[in-house]
Amino acid sequence: MSLLKVEGLSKHYEGRDGIFDRITGREKTVVRAVNDIDLTVEKGEILGLIGESGCGKSTLGRAILRLHEPTKGRVTFDGAEVTALDPAQMKAMRRRMQIIFQDPYASLNPRRTVAEIVGLPLRLHGLAKTDAEAREKVAAICARVGLKPGQLDRYPHQFSGGQRQRIGIARALVSHPEFIVCDEPVSALDVSIQAQIIALLLELKREMGLTYLFISHDISVIGYLADRVAVMYLGEIVEMGPVEEVLANPRHPYTQSLMSAVPEVDHAGRRKRVRLTGDLPSPLRPPSGCKFHTRCPLATDACGKIVPKTETVGPGHTAACLRLAENLSLLEEVPA
Amino acid sequence: MTMTADTPVASESIFRRNLSNFAANRLAMACALIVVLFAVMAVFAPWIAPHDPNETDLFRRLQPPAWIAGGEWSFLLGCDALGRDILSRIIYGARISIFIGLAVIFVATTVGILAGLAAGYLRGWVDILISRLVDILLGFPYLIFAIGLMAMMGPGLWNIILALAYKEWVIPARVVRGETLVTRELEYVEAARALGASRWHIMLREILPNVLSPVIVVATIRMAHVIILEASLSFLGLGVQPPTASWGSMVSDGRAFILEAWWVSTFPGLAILLLVLAINVTSQGLRDAFDPRFSE
Amino acid sequence: MKDALLEVRGLRTVFETRAGRVCAVDGVDVEVRRGECLGIVGESGSGKSVTFSSVMGLVKSPGHIESGTVVFDGRDLRGLTPREMRAVRGRDIAMTMQDALTALNPALTVGEQIAEVLEAHDETLPARGAARRTAIRNTSVEMLGLVGIPSAETRLKQYPHEFSGGMRQRIMIAIALACRPKLLIADEPTTALDVTIQAQVLELISDIRARLGMSVALITHDLGVVAEHCDRVMVMYAGQVVEEGPTAEVIGAPKHPYTQGLLASIPRPGLRGQPIHPIEGQVPDLIGLPPQCRFYSRCAHRRDACLTPVEMRQAGPQRRARCILIGEDEA
Structure with a gap:
């Protein structure tokens, strides 16, 4: 049985309608940030979630944790239906499901010391009987993520970005959770620090038997550490499968163009660029049919009318595109 | 190794850093000292004042200050129409001004913080209710509102405090609501929710400490306003009742003799000016130190 | 075509802060040739942006240029009056x-x-x-x-x-x-953008450069961007240039341990399952730096000789690097 199962999960935001709109009977504007998502995460695996800004990947992570209450759909964690829990049960569940944030500056309360920040989960869930025990647990996890004992009583502004991210990781791990949503945890960091944090997250996963939903816009990071990958575009998953399989044989034109857009150190000049025209459409007025058809180099008239169904294209590999059967590829290796 | 956070640095909270910023501002520190002196004067009035403020002596009626012919050094600032020592009355009057100022600000800030936090964090109907109430109260001219309330409730120390606090809470409430709206969207608030924290925990422990700086600044600025309002009410005869000394009523008492005995109104007026000015400069210093966004 | 359009020598820009004197740019030499795209790579605090705001005469207080020459198209920019400088900015x-x-x-x-x-x-x-x-x-x-x-x-x-x-x-x-303009300085032009949009913007810059024959100084933290768009690259660390040379050579065979570490830090799908080798530690505090190799505390090859100031050394026909190991490999 999967550790986490997401079925038909949607998160819609309704636009504010004033009295005027109500009188004139104008239709409410709805942003479908996350639309009818199905996915599973197995125990001990890393599921990479990739997409550009505004595609709904962060919202999906937060909807799974019910930080943003889902509009529709069901989330099941270890057999318990998370979306049906009452507040007291949900609080208990939060100990087992945690999140690490992108911005190491905004995610720590500037008025609290490291010991207070990291010790908060222990206090909230009564995981330490005495202050001394709490302090000991905090010190242990801080030491594990690479902070020094003398730093526990400092404030966040006294640390660099990488060290702050370590504090955020310590806070997420101190209550010994099983599942962690990593929401772009390395995107705001410098390259050399990014590598330190990735290495740390992988070590901790092994030691503590963790399961990650790893959200990123960086296909190289996902390709390096994820077991499976889900590619999101405008609130929907367009392709999903084992990472090696998807990177070697991407079937959705969006995945293909995403891969070709990444400037690579190794492949310099070797791969033909797929040039996507235009920007991400506004989620307020998403395109009809396949949502990618406005930017897709392979789009036909049918793509604007028919919503493609998710099809299996290989072992554990699914994609949603009308032209899958034609086996087209935008990626061509240009001979070196 | 020379690494930023490995070298021994004292743990320094933002509050302490701000305070040391404030201490570096000499003018603001001098003004803060004046405010403290006024406060000391108020608290120790019975020991400092040379005379009983309410002791009348008709032989000294409208006696001028010491340095003018007819004055004496034991009545430094002269006497009023009933022959009471003006300096002593100013010293005792400081008690009323500062006490009312502090009391109104304390009540208003406490109510304002709670209302602002609730409106800003809980949103929904709580926000609509509080925000509309704030808008309505802001629609009334302050002094006229207070005069109306005083006329209804009758004069008296506690009634003044109530009458002023009735509207004063709106100011910190608006500040706290605005700050809360910004702070609630920050990731550390979301992190606390993800850890299972309750609404109360989030409002009081995560958000409140981060919105307090502007509230402290606003409270000091408003304290000066409240002191002026209290003086205005007393001037109009709606404040503390005679014979209790109040700066506002003292200015009012001297109106009739402003030409022949200018000192009766002028010295309490200067006391108001000096205290209000000192508080304002202090609060500006606090603002620069605590909330760099607002300076310049 | 190979002559220099912009030539900066010994640039030193310092910031007087409450905590002390920060030497954000310390003895930096830059050469941008006509028609070329020079990549400037470095992490935050490396001084890459300050170097070019110094060139533009746009260093904000409490910073100022302490020494160095900035020659653009044969003119000494540091000798210009503010009015003349304004004319250069935007036009040239x-x-x-x-x-x-x-x-x-x-x-x-x-x-x-x-x-x-x-x-x-x-x-x-x-x-x-x-x-x-x-x-x-x-x-x-x-x-x-x-x-x-x-x-x-x-x-x-x-x-x-x-x-x-x-x-x-x-x-x-x-x-x-x-x-x-003859020179376009693009300071992290795509950092805030999504990859598909980033590709569009970078190609646009390359296109226009070819069409207008101008030079581009591309400031970035992304070695991938440099690899695909720049002729030459300059790697900065803690206010100094540590390595420079033709892009393909520098990325193919980096000479400085920092460049090597930076390249090894990039996660790549091809390295799945293998441990990543990050550079340990962090960038040193720029206040009160001892006169030694700035990468000393994080370097795997450090030795006592690194505790003295290290100068740039010739490391190939067009390559230079700031490391005492250069020259030793040939010996």
Whole structure:
């Protein structure tokens, strides 16, 4: 049985309608940030979630944790239906499901010391009987993520970005959770620090038997550490499968163009660029049919009318595109 | 190794850093000292004042200050129409001004913080209710509102405090609501929710400490306003009742003799000016130190 | 073609802060040749942006240039009066910022902002009247077309917030290019953008460079961007240049341990399952740096000889690096 199962999960935001709109009977504007998502995460695996800004990947992570209450759909964690829990049960569940944030500056309360920040989960869930025990647990996890004992009583502004991210990781791990949503945890960091944090997250996963939903816009990071990958575009998953399989044989034109857009150190000049025209459409007025058809180099008239169904294209590999059967590829290796 | 956070640095909270910023501002520190002196004067009035403020002596009626012919050094600032020592009355009057100022600000800030936090964090109907109430109260001219309330409730120390606090809470409430709206969207608030924290925990422990700086600044600025309002009410005869000394009523008492005995109104007026000015400069210093966004 | 358009020698820019003196740029030499794209790579605090704001004469207080020469197209920029310097900025050297939303004025239309630059610098414009206005409009439309913004006529009347992030970056490039500068300094032009949009903007810059024959200094933290778009690269660390040379050579066989570490730090799908080897520790505090190799505390090859100041050494026909190991491999 999967550790986490997401079925038909949607998160819609309704636009504010004033009295005027109500009188004139104008239709409410709805942003479908996350639309009818199905996915599973197995125990001990890393599921990479990739997409550009505004595609709904962060919202999906937060909807799974019910930080943003889902509009529709069901989330099941270890057999318990998370979306049906009452507040007291949900609080208990939060100990087992945690999140690490992108911005190491905004995610720590500037008025609290490291010991207070990291010790908060222990206090909230009564995981330490005495202050001394709490302090000991905090010190242990801080030491594990690479902070020094003398730093526990400092404030966040006294640390660099990488060290702050370590504090955020310590806070997420101190209550010994099983599942962690990593929401772009390395995107705001410098390259050399990014590598330190990735290495740390992988070590901790092994030691503590963790399961990650790893959200990123960086296909190289996902390709390096994820077991499976889900590619999101405008609130929907367009392709999903084992990472090696998807990177070697991407079937959705969006995945293909995403891969070709990444400037690579190794492949310099070797791969033909797929040039996507235009920007991400506004989620307020998403395109009809396949949502990618406005930017897709392979789009036909049918793509604007028919919503493609998710099809299996290989072992554990699914994609949603009308032209899958034609086996087209935008990626061509240009001979070196 | 020379690494930023490995070298021994004292743990320094933002509050302490701000305070040391404030201490570096000499003018603001001098003004803060004046405010403290006024406060000391108020608290120790019975020991400092040379005379009983309410002791009348008709032989000294409208006696001028010491340095003018007819004055004496034991009545430094002269006497009023009933022959009471003006300096002593100013010293005792400081008690009323500062006490009312502090009391109104304390009540208003406490109510304002709670209302602002609730409106800003809980949103929904709580926000609509509080925000509309704030808008309505802001629609009334302050002094006229207070005069109306005083006329209804009758004069008296506690009634003044109530009458002023009735509207004063709106100011910190608006500040706290605005700050809360910004702070609630920050990731550390979301992190606390993800850890299972309750609404109360989030409002009081995560958000409140981060919105307090502007509230402290606003409270000091408003304290000066409240002191002026209290003086205005007393001037109009709606404040503390005679014979209790109040700066506002003292200015009012001297109106009739402003030409022949200018000192009766002028010295309490200067006391108001000096205290209000000192508080304002202090609060500006606090603002620069605590909330760099607002300076310049 | 190979002569230098911009030549910076021994540039030192310091900031006097409350905590002490920060030497953000310490003895930096830069050479941008005519028509080339030079990549400047470094992490935050490496001094890559400060180097180029120094070139532009735009260092903000409490910072100032302490020493060094900046020669552009044969003129010594540091000897110019503020007025002469203003004439150089925008006309001869233009700069685009990382955050296009804050770099553009929200109160002016895009057309007005392009016109401003033209008004200030373009001497070929008719003196006044309708002819001048038409000339400005035509050039503005042409610039928006050049950076690939469709229906330029109507877009000129819009405000920055009406454009997407990628479009705003294009507009900033259009403004920068309005007077056909000889050098474009692009400071992290794509950091705030998504990969598919980033690819569009970078290709646009490369395209225009080829068409207008200008030089580009591309400041970035992304070695991948450098690998695909730059002829030569300069790696900066803690206020100093640590390595420079032709891009393919530097990335193919880095000489400085920092460049090596940086390349090893990039996660790649090809390295799945293998441990990643990050550079341990962090960038040193720039206050009170001892006179030694700045990478000493994080370097795997450190030795006692590194505790003295290390100068740039020739490491190949066109390559230089700041490491005592250079020259030893040949011995």
